[in-house]
Amino acid sequence: LRYLCLFFVLFQTHAHGASSETARVMLETIPKNTQIQGAFRVTCLMKSENQPLRPISCQRNHQRSQASEPKKNKHAAVQFRNSRFTVVESPSGVQFRIGNGRTLIGFHGEAFRFEGQFLWQGRKVKKLDLLPSAGASQWIVHLPLEEYLQGVLGGEVPASWPMAALKAQAVASRTYFLWKQDLKHRYYDVRSDHLDQVFRIHKKPSPSIVKAIQSTKGLFLHSPLTRSIFPAFFHADCGGDTATEHSVWRHPASENQPIQDRFCQSAKRNAWKRTLPVAEIQERLKATMILPRGAKLNAVIPRGQSGQRAHHVDFLFNNNIIKTLSANDFRERLGYGKIKSTRFKVVKKDDHFVFEGQGYGHGVGLCQWGAKRWAVMGKNFRQILAHYYPAAQLKKRRASTFPSVAER
Numbered sequence: 001l002r003y004l005c006l007f008f009v010l011f012q013t014h015a016h017g018a019s020s021e022t023a024r025v026m027l028e029t030i031p032k033n034t035q036i037q038g039a040f041r042v043t044c045l046m047k048s049e050n051q052p053l054r055p056i057s058c059q060r061n062h063q064r065s066q067a068s069e070p071k072k073n074k075h076a077a078v079q080f081r082n083s084r085f086t087v088v089e090s091p092s093g094v095q096f097r098i099g100n101g102r103t104l105i106g107f108h109g110e111a112f113r114f115e116g117q118f119l120w121q122g123r124k125v126k127k128l129d130l131l132p133s134a135g136a137s138q139w140i141v142h143l144p145l146e147e148y149l150q151g152v153l154g155g156e157v158p159a160s161w162p163m164a165a166l167k168a169q170a171v172a173s174r175t176y177f178l179w180k181q182d183l184k185h186r187y188y189d190v191r192s193d194h195l196d197q198v199f200r201i202h203k204k205p206s207p208s209i210v211k212a213i214q215s216t217k218g219l220f221l222h223s224p225l226t227r228s229i230f231p232a233f234f235h236a237d238c239g240g241d242t243a244t245e246h247s248v249w250r251h252p253a254s255e256n257q258p259i260q261d262r263f264c265q266s267a268k269r270n271a272w273k274r275t276l277p278v279a280e281i282q283e284r285l286k287a288t289m290i291l292p293r294g295a296k297l298n299a300v301i302p303r304g305q306s307g308q309r310a311h312h313v314d315f316l317f318n319n320n321i322i323k324t325l326s327a328n329d330f331r332e333r334l335g336y337g338k339i340k341s342t343r344f345k346v347v348k349k350d351d352h353f354v355f356e357g358q359g360y361g362h363g364v365g366l367c368q369w370g371a372k373r374w375a376v377m378g379k380n381f382r383q384i385l386a387h388y389y390p391a392a393q394l395k396k397r398r399a400s401t402f403p404s405v406a407e408r
């Protein structure tokens with residue numbers, strides 16, 4: 001059974017990986033009931049275990065329709081020509097409402113695909129999936145890879161940064177996407193928030209960003225070790241030294257090596273300070289560890305090599321109770337925005353702990369502010385990439401072929 005499954009996974013991966021130049025981006029911050037305008041057709045889709053969405057016949061929940069029935073595609077529900085609708089999502093399906101709020105047509109189902117030429121969220125879109133839900137519906141936009149990268153660079157770095165830094169980011173972002181696409185989520189490749197790469201759907205690309213992407217077209221980072229795509233992680237500011245995947249996420253192997261970025265260590269811009277009540281920290285820790293009744297937190301001690309980021313954090317309670325968390329887990333529990341990096345010192349003042357640190361982000365791979373600094377100093381994007389990803393090789397992908405899992 002194990003071999004059968006493996007074969008199945010490889011086959012799936014190859015089929016998708018070898019052909020796809022498209023990014024499927026899951027958008028996190030789309031409000032309910034958005035408008036869609038243009039010419040498009042709607043297909044009803046079905047979710048199925050470990051597979052992409054599959055077309056099925058649609059079930060209508062409203063009779064009246066001005067739309068024509070498509071003849072070619074038997075799965076397509078309706079075809080709209082130059083129409084403007086509000087798309088109303090509900091747990092049971094989707095409805096199209098016209099200007100006066102009247103529902104024109106609706107469908108039962110768990111997923112829908114819009115295809116054509118239309119405007120949505122201020123962007124011209126050709127393909128869009130909707131997975132409605134009572135809470136946050138999932139919208140997945142399908143975009144050509146290079147167009148997706150424009151929205152990523154717009155969300156990740158200022159367009160005014162030097163060209164070498166923008167190009168380095170373009171290669172890192174392209175590589176990260178290809179690596180993530182190889183990992184294969186069923187319905188989408190990447191999220192549009194900081195858990196993958198920040199992607200702004202509205203953002204019109206600046207000329208400098210378009211240039212950075214075009215001039216590095218096809219370039220990606222290759223791992224000689226795994227003979228596949230390099231895990232090109234990046235972060236805002238390393239604070240002085242970068243981290244490995246193992247130290248942050250406990251990945252069994254780390255392809256990203258720790259490197260020094262001395263000027264990030266002394267930069268005033270990335271210094272942070274946070275004062276948190278003892279009670280708040282203790283409350284957050286309770287969710288992770290079993291504490292005896294009456295336990296009182298006396299000290300928070302980051303542990304690691306002197307002058308570098310913490311590997312783990314010790315918590316000293318009364319009655320000689322000592323508990324430990326990995327430094328990254330501690331950041332996660334307290335909030336990534338509050339404990340901005342794992343490079344910090346702590347002092348206790350009355351019933352508060354005062355955290356003072358350097359840097360922002362997980363610290364693995366390319367340091368964006370460091371890359372900017374290197375670019376200002378006259379380094380080109382190849383030198384910047386070689387600095388932050390010493391184990392990776394820069395390669396050019398032949399059109400629509402790049403290593404997939406099956407070819408490794």
Ligand SMILES: [Zn+2]
Nearest residue numbers: 261264367370
């Ligand atoms: Zn740095």
